[in-house]
Amino acid sequence: MYAEINAPEAGGVLWTSTPAAPGLQRILPDGCLDLIWTGGELLVAGPDTTAVLVGAGPQRGTTVGLRFAPGTGPVVLGVPAHELRDRRVPLAALWPGADVRRLTERLTERAPERLTERLTERATERVADADAPGRLLRALAAARLDAPGPIRPDPIVPEVLAGLAAGEPVAACAARAGYSERQLHRRCQASFGYGLKTLARILRMNRSVGLARAGRPFAEIAATVGYADQAHLSREVRALAGVPLSALT
Structure with a gap:
């Protein structure tokens, strides 16, 4: 099952995918970058030039991702889009390892009281366990869009x-x-x-x-x-x- 909701504060769309059976999913190119939480790992999917087949199955559980609007992903991730073209890379290859480890710990933490820890000036709301990955990714992206960084939105x-x-x-x-x-x-x-x-x-x-x-x-x-x-x-x-x-x- 696939579902998505608009996440304008994060610069894109939050999506979830829970495959009902093992198989391959065809991902069409769309000019976007995605930040993906799957199998206990944070990945970045760069802009594709052709469709990509991705293995999926219920054993991997639900995958949660943020698909950034065209032109927005580089601002959040701090990397020019062409460096990620047709690539899937761990977030730890782009950001400091310590930062990614802390984020991964928060994403895997099940205790609701830990999920209310202050993440940014704009994101402190209480979230349910099932919503935690999506809420945390949205808060992270919103904070990075607001903060000065190496890449700013191109007018x-x-x-x-x-x-x-x-x-x-x-x-x-x-x-x-x-x-x-x-x-x-x-x-x-x-x-x-x-x-x-x-x-x-x-x-x-x-x-x-x-x-x-x-x-x-x-x-x-x-x-x-x-x-x-x-x-x-x-x-x-x-x-x-x-x-x-x-x-x-």
Whole structure:
């Protein structure tokens, strides 16, 4: 079972996944970074360029993660997105080991009174045991978003995302932002993990999958989202997701 809720104070979406049976889950690229608590370990999933198959099963229990909005993960994690592209790394490889050990201890602690320990100036609320990992990850991300750090939010991110949502070509996005395409490419690498053209393909593919799951005809999706035709839609989805669009609905 998969569920998610918005976590705007943490810069993204909190999600939980509890597989009912062993198998593989197909994770589609989305231009985002995730901070994940699974199997007693904290991991960071970087922005993917193609779909990733992840082993899952009830023996691992519930996985809890924060999926940061595009451009937000580097601010929380303190690492440019392109350094994590197509990678899964332990959080301890990015942050001081002592900090990660303390956080891991808090995440594994079952006593409710320990979970009320003051984590940040903004997060001191009491939480139930079942909610503890998600609440603690949200508090951590919120605190790091508020605090000065090595990477700050890039002001061009909202404008770039708005341009892509409106179907603007890369050159138009760059011109409107006041940068050359090469300058914009470098900034997008740091914020999203890849250049604007790749990000545009990935966001368009995800929008197509969402429409397909809502029952829209594939030919209509192709026209709505901006593909040349249904064949173009099919090629792009297969290239990025590894399977036909019909397999994702």
